[in-house]
Amino acid sequence: MGTTSTITMFSTIGVAEIGVAAVICLIILLSASEILSVSKLWNERLSTSFNLAIWPLVVTFVAIVFFRVTEIL
Numbered sequence: 762m763g764t765t766s767t768i769t770m771f772s773t774i775g776v777a778e779i780g781v782a783a784v785i786c787l788i789i790l791l792s793a794s795e796i797l798s799v800s801k802l803w804n805e806r807l808s809t810s811f812n813l814a815i816w817p818l819v820v821t822f823v824a825i826v827f828f829r830v831t832e833i834l
Contacts, residue, residue, distance in 0.1 A: 780825045787818040 794811045797803050 780821070783818055783821045784825070787815065787822055790815050790818065 790811060794808075794815065797807065797811075
């Protein structure tokens with residue numbers, strides 16, 4: 762029983778750290794996208810590249826929020 766709770770505690774800590782890293786990456790990518798969108802370097806290819814990186818992180822963020830809310834309720 763002690764081993765199971767220890768393993769669960771460590772796996773929960775690992776997931777929380779990955780969630781924080783994902784949210785930080787999402788904020789950085791969204792900021793960079795907004796800043797670059799007004800520059801002359803912005804084009805369709807750069808936009809697609811940012812979208813390919815941003816959308817999975819948005820899905821991850823929504824999942825984190827959903828699981829946190831269901832954890833509270």
